[in-house]
Amino acid sequence: MTLETSMRSMKKTLVLIAVAAGLAISAQPALAAGGAKHPRSGGFSFEGPFGTFDQGQLQRGYKVYREVCASCHSMDLMHFRTLAEPGGPFYDPHQANPADNRFVKVLAAEAQVPDIDSETGEAIMRDAVPADKFPNPYPNAVAAAAGNGGAAPPDLSVMAKARHDGANYIYSLMSGYVAPPAGLRVGPGQYYNPYMAGDLSSYWTGEGHVPEGGFIAMPPPLMDGQVTYDDGSAETVDQYAKDVAAFIAWASDPKQVQRKQTGLGVMIFLFLFAGVTYVSYRRIWKGVAH
Numbered sequence: 631m632t633l634e635t636s637m638r639s640m641k642k643t644l645v646l647i648a649v650a651a652g653l654a655i656s657a658q659p660a661l662a663a664g665g666a667k668h669p670r671s672g673g674f675s676f677e678g679p680f681g682t683f684d685q686g687q688l689q690r691g692y693k694v695y696r697e698v699c700a701s702c703h704s705m706d707l708m709h710f711r712t713l714a715e716p717g718g719p720f721y722d723p724h725q726a727n728p729a730d731n732r733f734v735k736v737l738a739a740e741a742q743v744p745d746i747d748s749e750t751g752e753a754i755m756r757d758a759v760p761a762d763k764f765p766n767p768y769p770n771a772v773a774a775a776a777g778n779g780g781a782a783p784p785d786l787s788v789m790a791k792a793r794h795d796g797a798n799y800i801y802s803l804m805s806g807y808v809a810p811p812a813g814l815r816v817g818p819g820q821y822y823n824p825y826m827a828g829d830l831s832s833y834w835t836g837e838g839h840v841p842e843g844g845f846i847a848m849p850p851p852l853m854d855g856q857v858t859y860d861d862g863s864a865e866t867v868d869q870y871a872k873d874v875a876a877f878i879a880w881a882s883d884p885k886q887v888q889r890k891q892t893g894l895g896v897m898i899f900l901f902l903f904a905g906v907t908y909v910s911y912r913r914i915w916k917g918v919a920h
Contacts, residue, residue: 667824667842669795669802672872676797676879679894682887683880686861688719691877694857694870696737699786702778702848704766707787708881710738711760717887719877729760741765779819781847790875790882797879799825804871807850811841820845 676683692713695705713720714731725731738758743765745756758765768774774782790796802825810822813836828844852867859865863873880886 665842666827666844667802667806669798669825670806672798672801672875674797674872674876674879676876676886679890681890683717683876685719685721686863687873687876688880690859690861690863690869691873691875691880692719693859694852694874695786695877697857698851698870699874700764701767702774702783703786704768704783705764705787705881706766706785708764709760710734710741710758710762710764712881712884713737714760715884718880718884731760734760738762779847783848786878786881788882790879796882797875800878801871801875803846804852804874805868812836814841816845819847821847821849 675681675687695703711728711731711734712718714725714728714734715721718728720731720733720737721728722731722733728734738760741758741762741764742755743758743762745754746752747754768777768782771782790800793799803823806823806825807821808824810816813834814822814830815833815835816822817833822843823846824841824843826844826846830844831840833845834840852870854866857865857870863869
């Protein structure tokens with residue numbers, strides 16, 4: 631009798647667990663946040679194992695970063711001389727030393743960096759040289775946050791590595807600002823972007839599912855005609871977003887193309903070595919029972 635009672639109790643427990651799980655699953659779509667929208671493809675030339683960067687696109691992307699993004703976002707790990715390294719936007723095969731690149735010297739001289747006067751010891755500002763890092767728009771993180779509504783703009787040095795689907799994510803985010811759907815409460819200093827990760831369930835008062843996306847403190851940074859291109863490329867938000875995303879992807883991994891080429895060479899070597907090993911094995915053990 632005791633065993634039969636225990637079996638009944640166990641069955642009731644299992645039934646209750648199954649019912650609770652079913653209710654949780656059925657309620658999930660209505661309660662869950664919309665999540666971020668999947669990034670659009672930018673059709674970048676550097677994608678894939680054999681992809682390479684388009685130098686013209688990198689040059690345009692640097693211009694967008696310099697004229698738009700650099701006013702708020704730092705690139706503390708990037709030096710001016712890196713722009714002239716192989717695969718970089720201003721690489722010149724006729725100049726072996728990136729620090730001697732004529733384009734980089736001019737670009738660096740346009741920026742001011744802090745330094746110390748060697749005679750008086752006082753803090754000064756001087757023209758940058760290729761060996762200098764990109765200047766930070768703010769003296770410290772507190773000042774960066776204070777100048778941007780309490781949210782310090784993130785450093786872009788490795789942003790493409792820090793985000794899933796890096797370049798496509800940056801491209802989609804930069805060009806993806808849209809008007810918030812009816813029923814979504816947007817707080818002051820916040821902007822709706824369907825490609826921004828977030829949980830909008832507590833701000834959603836409309837009908838149906840919670841919309842995709844989240845809030846971002848950065849206002850739409852790009853507008854048509856904002857940056858002048860010298861090569862005749864389209865001066866649109868979509869093109870600007872693609873170009874700056876490509877530049878940030880390159881800056882996040884300047885040696886990417888070299889690594890791909892090295893990996894391809896290693897794979898070819900291993901393939902040939904495997905063939906030679908197999909032929910040698912067949913020749914050495916030919917006619918030998920084993």
